[in-house]
Amino acid sequence: xxxxxxxxxxxxxxxxxxxxxxxxxxxxxxxxxxxEAFLRPDVAGSMFPGVVTTALVNTLIYTLLAFVFGLVxxxxxxxxxxxxxxxxxxxxxxxxEIFRGLPALLVLFLVGYGIPLAFPDREIPGGLFGSVxxxxxATAAAYTAETLRAGIQAVPRxxxxxxxxxxxxxxxxxxxxxxxxxxxxxxxPLTNEFVSLTKxxxxxxxxxxxxxxxxxxxxxxxxxNQQVNATPLVVAGLLYLVITLxxxxxxxxxxxxxxxxxx
Amino acid sequence: MPFVEIRDLHKSFGDNEVLRxxxxxxxxxxxxxxxxxxxxxxxxxxxxxxxxxxATSGSVTVDGVELxxxxxxxxxxxxxxxxxFQHFNLFPHLTVQGNITVAQRRVLRRSSSAAAAEARxxxxxxxxxxxxxxxxxxxSGGQQQRVAIARALAMHPGLMLFDEPTSALDPELVGDVLTxxxxxxxxxxxxxxxxxxxxxxxDVASRVVFMDAGRIIETGPPADVLANPQHERTRTFLQRxxxxxxx
Numbered sequence: 001x002x003x004x005x006x007x008x009x010x011x012x013x014x015x016x017x018x019x020x021x022x023x024x025x026x027x028x029x030x031x032x033x034x035x036e037a038f039l040r041p042d043v044a045g046s047m048f049p050g051v052v053t054t055a056l057v058n059t060l061i062y063t064l065l066a067f068v069f070g071l072v073x074x075x076x077x078x079x080x081x082x083x084x085x086x087x088x089x090x091x092x093x094x095x096x097e098i099f100r101g102l103p104a105l106l107v108l109f110l111v112g113y114g115i116p117l118a119f120p121d122r123e124i125p126g127g128l129f130g131s132v133x134x135x136x137x138a139t140a141a142a143y144t145a146e147t148l149r150a151g152i153q154a155v156p157r158x159x160x161x162x163x164x165x166x167x168x169x170x171x172x173x174x175x176x177x178x179x180x181x182x183x184x185x186x187x188x189p190l191t192n193e194f195v196s197l198t199k200x201x202x203x204x205x206x207x208x209x210x211x212x213x214x215x216x217x218x219x220x221x222x223x224x225n226q227q228v229n230a231t232p233l234v235v236a237g238l239l240y241l242v243i244t245l246x247x248x249x250x251x252x253x254x255x256x257x258x259x260x261x262x263x
Numbered sequence: 264m265p266f267v268e269i270r271d272l273h274k275s276f277g278d279n280e281v282l283r284x285x286x287x288x289x290x291x292x293x294x295x296x297x298x299x300x301x302x303x304x305x306x307x308x309x310x311x312x313x314x315x316x317x318a319t320s321g322s323v324t325v326d327g328v329e330l331x332x333x334x335x336x337x338x339x340x341x342x343x344x345x346x347x348f349q350h351f352n353l354f355p356h357l358t359v360q361g362n363i364t365v366a367q368r369r370v371l372r373r374s375s376s377a378a379a380a381e382a383r384x385x386x387x388x389x390x391x392x393x394x395x396x397x398x399x400x401x402x403s404g405g406q407q408q409r410v411a412i413a414r415a416l417a418m419h420p421g422l423m424l425f426d427e428p429t430s431a432l433d434p435e436l437v438g439d440v441l442t443x444x445x446x447x448x449x450x451x452x453x454x455x456x457x458x459x460x461x462x463x464x465x466d467v468a469s470r471v472v473f474m475d476a477g478r479i480i481e482t483g484p485p486a487d488v489l490a491n492p493q494h495e496r497t498r499t500f501l502q503r504x505x506x507x508x509x510x
Contacts (some may be wrong), residue, residue: 166415
């Protein structure tokens with residue numbers, strides 16, 4: 001009886017504190033000013049349709065390009081890391097350790113400005129899109145490689161043995177048996193990688209974007225300067241969430257499904 | 264010349280010598296059961312017969328091809344040596360049909376219709392003709408193991424290796440798998456079976472090989488080795504296996 005009473009009291013206090021803080025915030029806040037700063041319909045309206053048709057679309061394109069680059073290079077690195085040829089392993093390990101340790105912004109600067117300085121008569125194909133693909137993809141590749149390596153190693157050894165016992169070569173066993181299972185295992189972490197790449201595209205503006213190549217964060221920043229109002233930041237934030245929230249939901253679904261799958 | 268010929272086979276894992284000089288032949292059409300206590304090296308010996316384990320020294324020859332020769336194309340040699348594993352090792356991302364056709368198509372380059380027809384033939388052989396579209400996760404252990412047997416048979420092997428095929432099964436599912444193996448033996452398949460199923464060894468084996476500590480202790484027809492063992496170690500082992508709880 002005494003224990004139950006005390007438990008009830010603890011819970012009551014917890015609710016009381018929550019309601020108290022909430023009330024304090026609601027009463028103390030100047031709602032008019034907040035709405036004026038963050039939620040002006042006319043400012044929000046002036047951003048459309050450009051914020052979607054140009055900025056959101058470019059954000060998605062940058063993300064996809066970097067992700068695909070990261071996936072392809074990451075797969076090569078993961079296989080190199082598991083290779084029986086030692087120099088491949090060394091190279092892959094060095095690459096992964098280096099690029100996971102560098103800020104994405106620094107790598108973007110290196111690719112966007114460093115490489116043009118070093119090779120003035122050459123150009124990364126695709127202009128800004130090429131630079132972004134490599135600049136963001138180089139970092140993504142390091143993370144993707146580690147994810148894929150873990151996935152490949154999570155496929156039981158018996159799978160490879162069964163494939164080899166049927167006469168498959170190591171390459172064939174990897175392609176037909178191991179990789180399809182590994183990709184399924186790493187789908188949730190890969191989706192997370194996609195989400196964080198989406199956010200990293202906000203760095204692209206440092207390479208100097210034009211009206212045609214602008215992405216969400218820069219678009220919102222420009223609008224913020226012009227209108228001297230924070231509503232564009234809210235709009236851009238909501239548009240990021242339009243991309244990332246469904247993906248997080250997909251991850252949760254995939255995780256639940258793989259938790260349910262037998263063996 | 265015997266179908267399988269093993270000469271002075273040694274296998275070590277680091278400092279641990281698992282096989283200490285094995286000499287052993289299997290004639291075409293023979294069913295040989297390898298029995299012995301766990302750790303005696305019988306599974307390792309079996310895995311050397313299709314070179315899943317590389318021999319440390321000695322030679323293994325199957326159907327005239329020396330697997331221990333560094334110039335041998337092992338992938339080509341393994342096409343015609345079927346293997347069935349204790350834990351089935353079906354490919355969980357493929358359907359039953361996919362499991363049976365993938366190597367036919369990718370390794371033997373059969374057309375997908377020919378591979379599918381072969382899969383149907385082998386599935387009815389193991390009594391699972393109606394489960395072609397199921398995934399391994401939807402099957403019982405006994406069904407999975409029979410699919411694994413069908414998968415190996417679809418390659419038309421000249422030799423089948425079984426590595427404790429019923430050890431991971433619930434007791435009531437063992438019978439179905441043994442029935443399939445028994446039928447296979449009657450049809451003349453050359454088989455090497457690592458097993459603890461003494462009744463299967465007694466009824467089906469043409470020869471029983473008893474191993475202990477990496478050596479073959481005795482070998483002969485099941486009536487001799489199982490009913491009238493010559494060596495003390497064989498007797499002790501059989502007492503433990505045949506009278507569980509009293510060993």
